[in-house]
Amino acid sequence: MIITRKRDFQELMENIKNYKSLFLLGCSECAALCGTGGEQQLQEMKETLEAQGKKVTGMFVAKTGCQVLGTKVELKPFKEALESAACILVMSCGAGTQTMVELYEDKPVYSTNDSLFLGNMTRLQFFDERCSLCGKCILDKTGGICPITACPKGILNGPCGGCKDGMCEVNPDIKCAWIRIYERMKKLDRLQEFCETTLEAKDWSESVKPRTLVAREEKKK
Numbered sequence: 530m531i532i533t534r535k536r537d538f539q540e541l542m543e544n545i546k547n548y549k550s551l552f553l554l555g556c557s558e559c560a561a562l563c564g565t566g567g568e569q570q571l572q573e574m575k576e577t578l579e580a581q582g583k584k585v586t587g588m589f590v591a592k593t594g595c596q597v598l599g600t601k602v603e604l605k606p607f608k609e610a611l612e613s614a615a616c617i618l619v620m621s622c623g624a625g626t627q628t629m630v631e632l633y634e635d636k637p638v639y640s641t642n643d644s645l646f647l648g649n650m651t652r653l654q655f656f657d658e659r660c661s662l663c664g665k666c667i668l669d670k671t672g673g674i675c676p677i678t679a680c681p682k683g684i685l686n687g688p689c690g691g692c693k694d695g696m697c698e699v700n701p702d703i704k705c706a707w708i709r710i711y712e713r714m715k716k717l718d719r720l721q722e723f724c725e726t727t728l729e730a731k732d733w734s735e736s737v738k739p740r741t742l743v744a745r746e747e748k749k750k
């Protein structure tokens with residue numbers, strides 16, 4: 530999931546200072562789980578904005594805010610509320626925000642959140658970064674632990690010389706990613722493979738932005 534964090538409220542107010550009426554859009558997926566764009570957060574935002582003298586013309590939590598066509602269909606019943614709003618506030622990730630930029634070309638759109646990383650929720654409202662979207666996954670070689678993400682240096686054949694008592698040189702609060710990989714490979718009885726494998730330098734051309742993908746398979750004639 531995409532991990533988001535609420536932006537500074539004063540910054541948001543500065544962005545929208547010239548707009549009296551707003552429409553709020555949340556997202557029932559990642560943003561709701563992060564506590565930045567679910568029903569409750571939209572209601573809280575509405576009350577806060579109204580207390581600041583703003584008018585909220587409508588609000589809606591999209592099923593998946595980064596799904597452009599699906600969101601467009603879901604918003605049909607909110608046509609008037611959207612038209613009468615001077616500005617749209619999107620309480621999701623940057624992708625969800627850009628859905629609204631695409632759908633409402635003539636309206637100012639602002640995000641209430643910062644998008645931080647792709648991660649896992651390990652406990653309620655605790656998030657860990659797990660994948661850097663490198664474009665060519667090497668988890669099959671590392672026992673399922675991503676060194677590009679879990680090692681602050683992104684070292685492919687670690688550990689580096691700074692690892693101390695199994696802990697990371699850069700962040701002593703976390704275990705060295707390569708010690709974790711070693712221990713995992715040991716548990717899986719894959720130590721020999723671990724010792725014999727040298728990971729090649731990554732081909733970063735796979736992650737040149739902006740990336741596109743057509744996943745749909747064309748029908749055979």
Ligand code: SF4
Pocket residue numbers: 659660661662663664665666667668675676677678
């Ligand atoms: S190797 Fe690349 S794709 Fe796989 S988890 Fe790590 S960053 Fe993500």
Ligand code: SF4
Pocket residue numbers: 679680681682683684687688689690691692693696697698699700704705706707708
């Ligand atoms: S100690 Fe381990 S996790 Fe930390 S930077 Fe070095 S190799 Fe990476």
